[in-house]
Amino acid sequence: MPGAAIASIARMIALRVNGEHRELEVEPRRTLVEALRLDLGLTGAKEACGMGNCGACTVHLDGEAVYACLVLAADCAGRSVTTIEGLASDGRLHRLQEAFIDADAFQCGFCTPGQIMALAALFQREPKPSDAQIMRALSGNLCRCGAYQHIVQAARLARER
Ligand code: FES
Ligand code: FES
Structure with a gap:
């Protein structure tokens, strides 16, 4: 069997x-x-x-x-x-999670956990990543809804905070 x-x-x-x-x-x-x-x-x-x-x-x-x-x-x-x-700690969302909400960086949300985790690994190594580093970190994550511009905006917003 x-x-x-x-x-x-x-x-x-x-x-x-x-x-x-x-x-x-x-x-x-x-x-x-x-x-x-x-x-x-x-x-x-x-x-x-x-x-x-x-x-x-x-x-x-x-x-x-x-x-x-x-x-x-x-x-x-x-x-x-x-x-x-x-990812959240002490009852607070990660700054990337907050930034995704504030930048309206999702439509269906299916790709969102993966996008955030890809960026979170970058932010852990590099708290103020360059645009090029952000693009590279996101390069392996697809969004079928095409929310890319807002996803990048969210990453920039998290970088500024
Ligand atoms: S489900 Fe793992 S990369 Fe697509
Ligand atoms: S928000 Fe729908 S796949 Fe990215």
């Missing part, structure tokens, strides 16, 4: 997600975005293309922005993952 064979090779992993210790039983082929959404109920990261083309699934892995559809959950054992749900 194929299902039984897969279940038998599933293994327990421990990792930190949004600052909390979590344990998960994962099959070898389970991706990080699947584990976040289906096993942990963290649905902020979206799965759209599932092949590293759109950026909707962007999260931080040990502080770096990654496409969670291209990372295996099993490879996250012992590592630290941050999703859009973990």
